[in-house]
Amino acid sequence: MAASVVTITSGKGGVGKTTTTANLAVALAEEGFKVVCIDGDIGLRNLDVVLGLENRIVYDLVDVVENRCRLRQAMIRDKRLEELYLIPAAQTRDKSSVSPSDMIRICDELRNEVDWILIDSPAGIERGFRNTIAPADIILVVTNPEVSAVRDADRIIGLVEAEEKGPVKLIINRVNPALIKRGDMLTPDDVVELLAIELIGIIPDDENVIISTNRGQPVAFEAKSKAGQAFKNIAKRLKGEVVPFIQLDDKGDFLSKVAGLFKQGGD
Amino acid sequence: MEKDTLIQIKGIREGLLISAQSGSWSKRKEEILKLVHEKASFFNGARVCIDTGDTLLRVTEITNIRDRLSDQGVFLWAVLSQSEITRSNASTLGLDTRLPVKNDDKEIVIKNEVARERAVYIHRTMRAGSRVETVDHLIVKGDVNPGAEIISAGNIIVWGKLKGSAVAGSEGNNKSIVCALELRPTQLRIGEFVFPPMPRKGKIFPEIASIINDEFKIEIWNKEKR
Structure with missing residues (x-):
């Protein structure tokens, strides 16, 4: 099977692109796929930290682009999972060290060898973003239920649509049922209504995510974590399974209930 | 302007203005790329603006020429057009759609009075x-x-x-x-x-x-x- 290239992007920083990339990679690898993640955030790399592979970096993406090593040599294999690899970003260079056509070339080289290529996009809409969008078959836009993050997600979706890339799918991260109940947070329905793209995942706010990120052990490894489960569900949906969205609340379908009660200004 | 050439180039304050207003778009595009390729040393690092006349260009057509120029080290910063759609497509890509207004009246698109x-x-x-x-x-x-x-x-x-x-x-x-x-x-x-x-x-x-x-x-x- 030729690999699908999935780019994880957001526009705004700090909404959870890297965490999402790491967890989806783990979840897909646990399903038995061969997965390569590429850190597209050159100069501000951190996917290696989240995956706990920081101390094993020898070569990076820029070394591959500039022919200082073969692609294989830059692929760090995860020790916990047989078929999970990371191509780290360079820390000491900047986004202009790589061009969109370099990214397309590297992904094409990988396509026949692996099942999934996940690319972690940097924040912003400049060169780094263009690099990571260029090879993508599927684009996952991550946002938080906050007005500013949704605004940036909207801008990103517009840019992706203008390049006629896609499909574009939405992940809403850090959803807090208690805040929604009090009417202090946009509901997933509000976000989907504004952005008008297909929803592929809702990740509940979960402090385990922070703990696991610091440990370099993504929550998708933990069977009990709600956020980990949500990431696993996204992985299943990516491969085409129909999985119902998890309940964030015990009392039935809170999403539709709350959405009816509370319509906040979309701004 | 001569009629037998598809494209014209002139230096403007902001860089180079490539005027390519007649003929099929694919032909004009190839002409531009050919010229850029032939005179690589002249064009390398240049900022160019393309005047596309009244041609309707899709976003993919604009990104295509932008990327192919960029492969040759040429930076496309603006697309001029009389077509509203082309302009709107270009501006979605973050390209300029007009030159800064100065005495160069020839390049300014004149809006019609009705x-x-x-x-x-x-x-x-x-x-x-x-x-x-x-x-x-x-x-x-x-x-x-x-x-x-x-x-x-x-x-x-x-x-x-x-x-x-x-x-x-x-x-x-x-x-x-x-x-x-x-x-x-x-x-x-x-x-x-x-x-x-x-x-x-x-x-x-x-x-x-x-x-x-x-x-x-x-x-x-x-x-x-x-």
């Missing part, structure tokens, strides 16, 4: 960061999201939700109107007037905003028979 008889029609959702400006009326079928801007010297009709910024009568026509199926703009201006923030009440109706006797007026569409 402007208010015509309308620009946009059939898509306007997302944050996108912008349309026209001297004609403006019709959007789709939503105008927060962070998007629509500007018309005439009237604005949005068949969808208007949540971004809208300016009607941008050249000072206070008689212009703005109507939308859901009228809750971030900011609304008509002519010289800036509407005060509109608090949202319960049910949503299609509404029309206008200025009547120097006063802001927002009416529900079809409240009575119109």
Whole structure:
């Protein structure tokens, strides 16, 4: 099977692109796929930290682009999972060290060898973003239920649509049922209504995510974590399974209930 | 200008202006790329602007030439066109669509005088960061999201939700109107007037905003028979 290239992007920083990339990679690898993640955030790399592979970096993406090593040599294999690899970003260079056509070339080289290529996009809409969008078959836009993050997600979706890339799918991260109940947070329905793209995942706010990120052990490894489960569900949906969205609340379908009660200004 | 060549190049203050106004687009594109390739040392590192005449260019066509030029070390910073659609496509990609106004009158697109008889029609959702400006009326079928801007010297009709910024009568026509199926703009201006923030009440109706006797007026569409 030729690999699908999935780019994880957001526009705004700090909404959870890297965490999402790491967890989806783990979840897909646990399903038995061969997965390569590429850190597209050159100069501000951190996917290696989240995956706990920081101390094993020898070569990076820029070394591959500039022919200082073969692609294989830059692929760090995860020790916990047989078929999970990371191509780290360079820390000491900047986004202009790589061009969109370099990214397309590297992904094409990988396509026949692996099942999934996940690319972690940097924040912003400049060169780094263009690099990571260029090879993508599927684009996952991550946002938080906050007005500013949704605004940036909207801008990103517009840019992706203008390049006629896609499909574009939405992940809403850090959803807090208690805040929604009090009417202090946009509901997933509000976000989907504004952005008008297909929803592929809702990740509940979960402090385990922070703990696991610091440990370099993504929550998708933990069977009990709600956020980990949500990431696993996204992985299943990516491969085409129909999985119902998890309940964030015990009392039935809170999403539709709350959405009816509370319509906040979309701004 | 000679008629037998497809493209003309001249130096302007901002870089190079490539004028390619006639012939099929694919032919013109190849001509441009060929020239850039042949005179690589001249073009390397250049900032160019392409005048495409009245050709309608799709976004992919613009990205294609942008990327192919960029492979040759040439930076495309603007696309000039008489086609509203081409300009709007170029500006979605973040390219400029006009040269800074100075004495070079030849490159400035002259708007026609019967402007208010015509309308620009946009059939898509306007997302944050996108912008349309026209001297004609403006019709959007789709939503105008927060962070998007629509500007018309005439009237604005949005068949969808208007949540971004809208300016009607941008050249000072206070008689212009703005109507939308859901009228809750971030900011609304008509002519010289800036509407005060509109608090949202319960049910949503299609509404029309206008200025009547120097006063802001927002009416529900079809409240009575119109």
